[in-house]
Amino acid sequence: MVLLISQASAQVRLTDASLKEVVIDISSLSDSQKKIYVFPSGVGQLALCSDAKGSVTEKIELSDEPYTMGRLFSVLPVGGGAAVQHYTVGVWPKNTSEAEDEVVKGQLYPVSFRSGCRSAQHNARLSLTFLNLGSLPGGRYESRLQVKAEGQTDAIYLPVKIMGGEVIQISDLKDLTFEKSGSVWEASNSNICVYSTAPGYSLEIQSRNNGQVRNFQSVGASYSAYWKVGAGPENSLSNVLVTGGVALRGLKPDNAQGCPNIRSTLRVSLLDSAVTALPAGIYQDVITLTVRPE
Numbered sequence: 001m002v003l004l005i006s007q008a009s010a011q012v013r014l015t016d017a018s019l020k021e022v023v024i025d026i027s028s029l030s031d032s033q034k035k036i037y038v039f040p041s042g043v044g045q046l047a048l049c050s051d052a053k054g055s056v057t058e059k060i061e062l063s064d065e066p067y068t069m070g071r072l073f074s075v076l077p078v079g080g081g082a083a084v085q086h087y088t089v090g091v092w093p094k095n096t097s098e099a100e101d102e103v104v105k106g107q108l109y110p111v112s113f114r115s116g117c118r119s120a121q122h123n124a125r126l127s128l129t130f131l132n133l134g135s136l137p138g139g140r141y142e143s144r145l146q147v148k149a150e151g152q153t154d155a156i157y158l159p160v161k162i163m164g165g166e167v168i169q170i171s172d173l174k175d176l177t178f179e180k181s182g183s184v185w186e187a188s189n190s191n192i193c194v195y196s197t198a199p200g201y202s203l204e205i206q207s208r209n210n211g212q213v214r215n216f217q218s219v220g221a222s223y224s225a226y227w228k229v230g231a232g233p234e235n236s237l238s239n240v241l242v243t244g245g246v247a248l249r250g251l252k253p254d255n256a257q258g259c260p261n262i263r264s265t266l267r268v269s270l271l272d273s274a275v276t277a278l279p280a281g282i283y284q285d286v287i288t289l290t291v292r293p294e
Contacts, residue, residue: 021159026134034133046126050113059108062089065144071104072131075143075160078199085141085162090127133162140199166293168196168253173289178213178270185275188267193259194229194251198293203227203237203248206288211241213270213283220283221274227251228265249294 022039029037039046050056064073075085089103091111103109141160176187194201205225214220225237229251237247254262266289 021161022128023161023163024130024133025163027163029133035131037130037133039128039130046128048111048113048126055112057110057112060091060111061106061108061148062091062103063105063146063148065146067105067146071102073105073128073143073145075141075158078140078142085130085133085160087128087130087143089145090129092125092127166196166198168194168198168201168291168293170194170289170291172259173266176266176268178268180272183272185270185272186267188265190263190265192264192266194253194262194264194291195255195257195259196253196291196293197255198253199255200249200294201251201253201291202246202294203251204245204290204292205237205240205247206244206290207241208286208288211238211285213285215279215281215283219278219281221270221278223268223270223285225287226265226267226269228267230262230264234265234267253291 024037024039026034048060050058068074071088072086073089075087077083091103091109141162143158143160145158171193172189172191174189176189178185178187209220211225212220212222225241226234227237227248228234232252235248240247252262254260266287268287
């Protein structure tokens, strides 16, 4: 998030290029904060500077892209959707003497700058006030602030991640029993439901016996595990069966309860050569699957 405005004589920029996204954790907010939440709280990370030498006054104009009517700016869900999160923008100071003022779309504001971007000095900050947080499901949203100065126009891409409002659930798991199929023993469940209000999830796996089926004397054989979402490709989980942890990221859940659209498959396999080397008995393992919203 670096370039803001380009003009012949000087550039107006966001000073904090390290700010990758606005992250709001709803679970840490009180009910009153959810109604009116100001980012940032305290000294602003969203600040503007001009690389012109000395003190200058630039006239800037802010709107959103795509343009919406009224005083509210809009944050839209990534990938589309009807949900909208509204916010207002404040700028401080409009000039050398005035305090923070809410931006009116399409109106020119004289904003004062000093000392140039090279010395990291500025006295123009933006604040974003989010209204009624928690009314949207958790997930990734985006906004584009369109900024105009001295006849030049550019858009700031402002990603927003709203956390803590996500709902996620994994269900329809069942015990798996190996059956021989050619040179391997296999077991699978193709009816697993991962429901979430978030757009994606990560999958963690933990094996009690470190990726082995074992008998009561701890004699065992290693097996492989795989995960498939819907009709998508099959992904191996075997690399973390021994150590445990995050096996896959960026998986697609079903966003409807009961998973009418997307079901997932867990498949495990064991070589017949490994089974024949085992003494007769009962062999088992316990796999723990954990899903986390992204």
